[in-house]
Amino acid sequence: MRTETGQVFKLKDYKPTDFVVERIDLTFELDPRETKVISRVILHRREGVAKDVPLVFDGDELTLDGLQLDGSDIDPALYDVTPDTLVIRGLPESAPFEVTVSTTISPETNTALMGLYRTNGVYCTQCEAEGFRRITYFYDRPDVLAVYTVTIIASKDEAKYLLSNGNYLGGGNYDEGRHFAAWFDPHPKPSYLFALVAGDLGLIEDTFTTMSGREVALKIYVEHGKEPRAGYAMDALKRSMRWDEEVYGREYDLDIFQIVAVSDFNMGAMENKGLNVFNDKYVLADPATATDADFANIEAIIAHEYFHNWTGNRITCRDWFQLCLKEGLTVYRDHAFSADQRSAPVKRIAEIRLLKAHQFPEDAGPLAHPVRPESYREINNFYTTTVYEKGSEVVRMIRTVVGAEDFRKGMDLYFERHDGDAATIEDFLACFAEASGRDFKQFSLWYSQAGTPSVTVSTDWNEAKKTFKVTLEQSLAPTPGQSRKAPMHIPLAYGLILPDGSEFAGHPTGKEAADGVLHLTRRRQVFTFTGVPGRPVLSINRGFSAPVNIAMEQSTADLAHIARHDSDGVARWQAISEQATRHLVEASRLARDGRNLPSARDLADILVATAADDSLEPAFRAQALTLPAESDIAREIGSNIDPDAIHAAREAVLSEIARAGLAVFSDLADGAPKGPYSPGAADAGRRALAGIAMNYAAIAEGSPARAKAAFDAADNMTTLSQALQVMTQNFPAAAETRQALDTFRTRFADDPLVLDKWYSLQALAPGAGTRARVEELLAGKDFDRTNPNRMRALVGAFTSGNPTGFNAADGGGYRLLAREVVDIDKRNPQLAARLLTAMRSWRSLEAERQEQARLALVSIRSAGNLSADVSDIVDRMLAA
Known part of the structure; x- marks a missing residue:
């Protein structure tokens, strides 16, 4: 992996490559420790580039085995090579030529999970953003588009399926004990979209008929025995394909579309052309193991990666500064898809909650950056909520500015004009300017100015x-x-x-x-x-x-008027949320000063009335009853934050609401749908309302009995996890809670994805003993530190989702994170850096906690030999 570097990449320094890649042929002879890679690249010198300019390819921890020009070995005097760079001189001035590069890599020891690695016996790639250079020396940048042919050779016993991008050319026996498969992708793509998967996997299959009548083969590969749990993902894929045709006129363009689910993956999923690779948590689902939220996430992420086929693959980004061009736009598209599949207002409320909980703090802290950054040290650190979620909001605003009709015209023009291109934000905005006749010069500031207005x-x-x-x-x-x-x-x-x-x-x-x-x-x-x-x-x-902060003096009566009468469901929710936020902020300040808390009776009356209003859809009522999180209250307070005071104030308000509405909440807690489970929006909304009502009822009763009874009777994972959450959040030390946790652990001991929920619920439990429990779980002999999902489930949940536990005044939470970040960084820098962002708001804390957080960051900085990923984050946090 690349260790820390001071190199800064700047948008203004962009220039095209000196050589143009026409095609690349790759051959892999797979072996866990010694995979041989042969890359044959056909190039020509770009017009105007002087004949003495060398070819410079990227690498990352590579060893060169062989180097040829047009089939003959290159004189060692004509090239220089390091693990990170290959420089070749004396290349032809005009005619196309072929450079053949041979390397040997070790997938089994690649713990960074970038490039080609091996997990649970399956070979897998992750090349975005700069993982291809860990496979072979090449122009590893998004503006180098080429046609790929891939041949994979592997042991028959070890790898039943040999998969890559594009259409299948054929395969067969290679020699005794080995077989091969060849793939050809006719659509030019950058190296970050290259994919290879090989292994013995289970498979489900289906077909999709496009709007022009072509039949596309659909395949989803999972671990053996988990095939039935991939059915919902397949259904979501087919709905996504149809939606993109109907809403954007975008038809799929290959003979086959494949998804592979793996358990060790740094991201949620990856949109490799024709061969998407997924974290298995976003593919596998059934009622017994997945919650309603899991089903919704699978639907959204399947759609997101499929929609990338046009917004990201057919049209990619010129450079990584333009990352929002593919990600923000595709997030907008998957949001619109989910809104059409489910309740549009409820989906929008969830988007706003996510934006305020994660992107607004990013905008307000040391990691703030524009939607299109001007510079970076490590591109992996810019896969952020600003690029994704705020980038989506900017696209949404474009639609608001130009209207639905001109927005569709602008998108059609973008697809027509830039298909096969590596485009820029300017290219994108120009299409809407032309379609609508509007000037987007001022609007473009949304891409270049950081912060929340x-x-x-x-x-x-x-x-x-x-x-x-x-x-x-x-x-x-x-x-x-x-x-x-x-x-x-x-x-x-x-x-x-x-x-x-x-x-x-x-x-x-x-x-x-x-x-x-x-x-x-x-x-x-x-x-x-x-x-x-x-x-x-x-x-x-x-x-x-x-995506702005609104400062407006509105009376409680006016907010109540909006909540009762506004024709916009999101505005009604915002009015209720604003009332709750105001009260919680004031109560938190009083708690910090040791003063008596104000009555929350007015707020309680509003929320109980909303809960009891059957004219409102259940999912909306569940959102309205969900108080702003402790992190939301902290963001509103802004400085000198005392997490303990915020927690105490919020608990007091929850208790008052619960007591005021016990009769209503008791009735609603029994309102979950009966009969066969459906992950559809209607039933999911009823379960969401029943779950939050159960929480309020349990608080009012002061007992885990109701939740324990629901846990024992649950016939689906949503209700089971809701009940367990009620117990762990409100009664963490109760015997019923301990018994339920033990039952859950025993029942799902062999299912890592479900067990991740068990870890997270304990990490999120309030109380002084939670950190000690997290330490105990980390030290467990069966805890897998190499699995990103497991580390996020425990360490990530504790540091990002438990403000009082993580921000303990003695600094123990910060020291725990610092220790884990330094340890993880040795294996998986991306994971380490992302976990570290939990400290992005450390300067907003009160003085004692600030100092403890600073010392923890300094301890990371002084550890030495940090990756570029972690050193970039810690330097920015300390410098601001």
């Missing part, structure tokens, strides 16, 4: 003149490397709700307000509505149309 909103109602003025003022705080920022184009969807609950149909004059959207483009703007019959209540940023 704040919009201050004030209103003025003139009874005599029947006018209503809305004043908007935007600001954007300094972030690392960006102190002064220009005004953004912020599209804010709005509504004026009249006293009778109806909506005012008029709109302010001027081009900056149309179709229910106020377009804030200057520092300060005033919008005036005339002819308003009665004092309205302003509903602003409906649907969370822009």
